[in-house]
Amino acid sequence: QVQLQESGPGLVKSSQTLSLTCTVSGASIGSGSYYWTWIRQPAGKGLEWIGRIYTSGSTNYNPSLKSRVTISVDTSRNQFSLKLSSVTAADTAVYYCARAAASAMDVWGHGTTVTVSS
Amino acid sequence: EIVLTQSPDFQSVTPKENVTITCRASQSIGTSLHWYQQKPDQSPNLLIKYTSQSFSGVPSRFSGSGSGTDFTLNINNLETEDAATFYCHQSSSLPYTFGQGTKLEIK
Numbered sequence: 001q002v003q004l005q006e007s008g009p010g011l012v013k014s015s016q017t018l019s020l021t022c023t024v025s026g027a028s029i030g031s032g033s034y035y036w037t038w039i040r041q042p043a044g045k046g047l048e049w050i051g052r053i054y055t056s057g058s059t060n061y062n063p064s065l066k067s068r069v070t071i072s073v074d075t076s077r078n079q080f081s082l083k084l085s086s087v088t089a090a091d092t093a094v095y096y097c098a099r100a101a102a103s104a105m106d107v108w109g110h111g112t113t114v115t116v117s118s
Numbered sequence: 119e120i121v122l123t124q125s126p127d128f129q130s131v132t133p134k135e136n137v138t139i140t141c142r143a144s145q146s147i148g149t150s151l152h153w154y155q156q157k158p159d160q161s162p163n164l165l166i167k168y169t170s171q172s173f174s175g176v177p178s179r180f181s182g183s184g185s186g187t188d189f190t191l192n193i194n195n196l197e198t199e200d201a202a203t204f205y206c207h208q209s210s211s212l213p214y215t216f217g218q219g220t221k222l223e224i225k
Contacts, residue, residue: 062213103209104167
């Protein structure tokens with residue numbers, strides 16, 4: 001059974017870089033044809049697709065965040081990561097990692113709350 | 119960017135009722151439309167992929183249909199455990215987008 005778990009600081013200061021890691025268990029991140037994806041959800045609001053990384057390492061990002069976001073993968077640790085630079089209060093949200101088989105996201109982490117403080 | 123608009127935003131229903139949630143895309147997306155259920159304080163769960171394919175383990179009372187720009191999620195014989203917010207999601211073109219959500223309250 002594949003499981004994903006997000007980890008990282010729950011509090012980030014404004015203008016700094018948010019860094020989160022998603023650890024995959026129950027499957028090898030380097031095998032299979034999957035997109036490893038980040039999504040976020042501000043409190044009480046809807047879902048926003050941040051971006052994804054393919055098993056090969058190729059990435060796609062949401063243009064609304066593209067200049068600030070980097071997604072990378074570490075197959076030796078079975079993890080993939082999100083970095084979001086120059087954060088503001090608008091980046092405060094629950095951040096989810098998910099696996100996309102083709103394009104539907106079939107496995108999600110529990111989410112981690114990140115608050116940007118001034 | 120493709121905009122997905124769901125209706126209604128909120129619906130209050132009683133157990134055993136049937137419910138239809140609609141999702142309209144700002145341009146044709148074929149059948150690249152998926153549905154998720156998010157219960158309070160939980161992560162979303164995939165219900166339906168590619169418009170009408172039920173995801174493994176999802177009760178048969180959930181079904182989906184549509185194509186092009188208009189899609190529906192049907193929930194038959196509602197149960198109290200179905201209380202949640204439902205989101206549609208398109209994977210036809212990047213960036214992928216979600217509908218604003220439909221909150222379902224079970225009376």
